[in-house]
Amino acid sequence: MTDITRPVLPPLPVPAPQDDALFVDSIARGFRVLSAFHGAAGPLSLGEIAARSGLGKSAVQRIVHTLRQQGYLRRDPGDRGYLPGLRLLDHALDYQRLNPEIARVLPVLMELRAATGERVDFSLRDDLRLVYALRFQSKRGFYAASLIGTSVPLYCTAGGRAVLGRLPEDEAAAIIARSTLIPYSGRTLTDPDAIMARVAEAREAGFAIAEEQIVAGEIALGVPVLDETGHPIGAIHVAGSLAEWDADSFARNFAPLAMTAAGALNRR
Template sequence: MSPDGAASKPDRLFVEALARGFRVLEAFADRPAAMSLAEIAAASGLDKSAAQRLVHTLVSIGYLEKTAAGVAPSRRILDRSFDYLRSNPLINRAIPILADLRRTIKERVDLSLFDDLTMLYVVRMQSKRDTFYAHLIGRRVPTYCTSGGRAVLSHLPEEDVLDILQRSQRRKLTPRTTVEIDQIMERIVQVRETGYSLAIEEVLVGEIAVAAAVLDEAGHPVGAIHVAASLAEWQPDEFVARAGPLVTAAAAGLRPS
């Protein structure tokens, strides 16, 4: 129904079968392992018959594969990720800047893109101590509690910031995750003053991260550059003094002239 109560018109260009196919692929987002047909049907919200036809089609064209443990995403999906990464001009410009920052700071350097309630990692230059998931591209982290997310929020109007925070499922990822809106707003004010954002053990225990927002030609935030390190090797004040100016300069270097 439309807001005025009238029946909404069907979208004649929308291909429902294609959408259901993507629901099958997205079923693996919360379970990174092979699944049975029944498990795929349940995770995608489809009946078993529809799931069977879609799985068969996706296996036939190479986006799913059958294994001894069930059905799993195939390597062909990576081809589409490659297409996106090489076609994105921001990522293309960022690589040499991130590589130079990584050589200078000798800690993990990331580029994430702003996607409403989450930040999506698209470049990750790992350090010597990263865990498996920590350096995978495609990982999403909450905007509200991450260094990059708060750096982005600092460049948005307050009403937009509040909208994002109110729609976020603000939960503690660690004992030190900031989840109260007023406290998050205080952090954002600090970012506006310093130009960079600091997060200490808010996503991973033992990790400190500093980030600065990447802006487009109109001054709108489109992503962030992060530098992350271990609290076992850095004192917070020392890391901020070292990484803050570097990450700010790197982010400024990515803004189109």
């Protein structure tokens, strides 16, 4: 049995909120400190935070002090270093509550969950990646992968390819070119042309299928979600297990449902 307490995802090199170090607001520094935890595997000490954030030790010291007394950072119970604090969840909640896209998608996604019986989720595009904003587990949701905020690259996910398919071809190619193409699983496509071929398929079909592009044994179907102007803002996923489905039957069963769901969102 695998350790479900740790994210099942491979060591996704978290697409770091890179700051164009141009603007050196002190507020940005605060978030630099918090962002130091993005790649982290455990608690970080002051020194580690300083190293990861590129800030001086004194600066980190003061910033950590503030963040701690505000509840955005806390000491590890075992007294080894620091950890992100509970208050961060308050802001995540505000994001979900107030986001109009999420409000629009939520009911549709719940219906889709009921209709498919599989795991469904909604993710929003952020440059080269998709960030999961809403997730509904299936009954047999083994995964700790129901965590909000997880992000995956556009180039090797069903939703990502669905999104790319709704962008001008040169733009899609540019995105793939800017992405670091990592073979997460043995079957991950890393050849730009091969990826673009899949994107083209997705554009025509209106949905994309990805088989174990990131996690072994997983199959996912993605459809794009558009804004009023027709630009893709994110994607809806239906995810299942290859132990139960093959690509054809998965698509036959769920593509119509998923596309109907997305369609309800996209017109208007």
